[in-house]
Amino acid sequence: DVKVTQSSRYLVKRTGEKVFLECVQDMDHENMFWYRQDPGLGLRLIYFSYDVKMKEKGDIPEGYSVSREKKERFSLILESASTNQTSMYLCASKTGTGFGYTFGSGTRLTVV
Amino acid sequence: QKEVEQNSGPLSVPEGAIASLNCTYSDRGSQSFFWYRQYSGKSPELIMFIYSNGDKEDGRFTAQLNKASQYVSLLIRDSQPSDSATYLCAVIGGYSTLTFGKGTMLLVSP
Numbered sequence: 001d002v003k004v005t006q007s008s009r010y011l012v013k014r015t016g017e018k019v020f021l022e023c024v025q026d027m028d029h030e031n032m033f034w035y036r037q038d039p040g041l042g043l044r045l046i047y048f049s050y051d052v053k054m055k056e057k058g059d060i061p062e063g064y065s066v067s068r069e070k071k072e073r074f075s076l077i078l079e080s081a082s083t084n085q086t087s088m089y090l091c092a093s094k095t096g097t098g099f100g101y102t103f104g105s106g107t108r109l110t111v112v
Numbered sequence: 113q114k115e116v117e118q119n120s121g122p123l124s125v126p127e128g129a130i131a132s133l134n135c136t137y138s139d140r141g142s143q144s145f146f147w148y149r150q151y152s153g154k155s156p157e158l159i160m161f162i163y164s165n166g167d168k169e170d171g172r173f174t175a176q177l178n179k180a181s182q183y184v185s186l187l188i189r190d191s192q193p194s195d196s197a198t199y200l201c202a203v204i205g206g207y208s209t210l211t212f213g214k215g216t217m218l219l220v221s222p
Contacts, residue, residue, distance in 0.1 A: 031208050042214035043156075043200070050207050058209065090155055094208060100146055101210060103155035 006104035023091030032074035118213035135201030
């Protein structure tokens with residue numbers, strides 16, 4: 001089975017900190033995605049990547065950036081964390097030809 | 113921008129009944145549709161996908177697609193308490209991005 005690993009299950013950060021959320025997949029998938037999930041708002045796409053060093057903005061990229069230096073790793077960066085970025089962050093990957101995503105277990109980030 | 117609409121629920125059904133979950137989408141050009149199940153505190157997991165008009169069956173699950181009405185549904189037969197979860201409908205777009213509905217909570221009572 002494809003495994004998508006998010007490095008932290010829970011994180012607490014202070015306002016203004018630079019935060020790195022890491023995601024690694026082990027099946028050579030081309031496409032990787034970062035979503036955030038909030039009650040009443042559902043899953044919203046932040047950024048995605050379809051190849052190494054390629055990145056595209058999703059629906060809510062403001063306040064975030066990403067890095068994909070290697071195919072297996074896709075990092076989400078909060079340049080200066082704010083309280084409105086408190087959320088569950090979900091990473092996902094898929095092959096270029098396959099259907100559906102495989103999600104990581106999520107990182108619940110709290111910004112205080 | 114693609115929009116996917118779902119009734120938030122909760123949808124309550126007794127054990128053994130058929131649960132019917134519905135989803136509408138805004139982009140008439142959408143081709144592929146997905147149903148994910150998400151247990152509380154867990155990440156979503158894919159249970160069905162459909163891209164042709166009509167029905168697709170997998171065990172107790174049936175996905176139904178009506179492109180003319182821009183309507184996707186998921187039927188769960190012989191519902192079990194373990195089916196209690198939030199069900200997310202999703203539509204695929206450019207670069208294989210998925211746009212998700214906000215989900216419908218299903219509660220199956222013993």
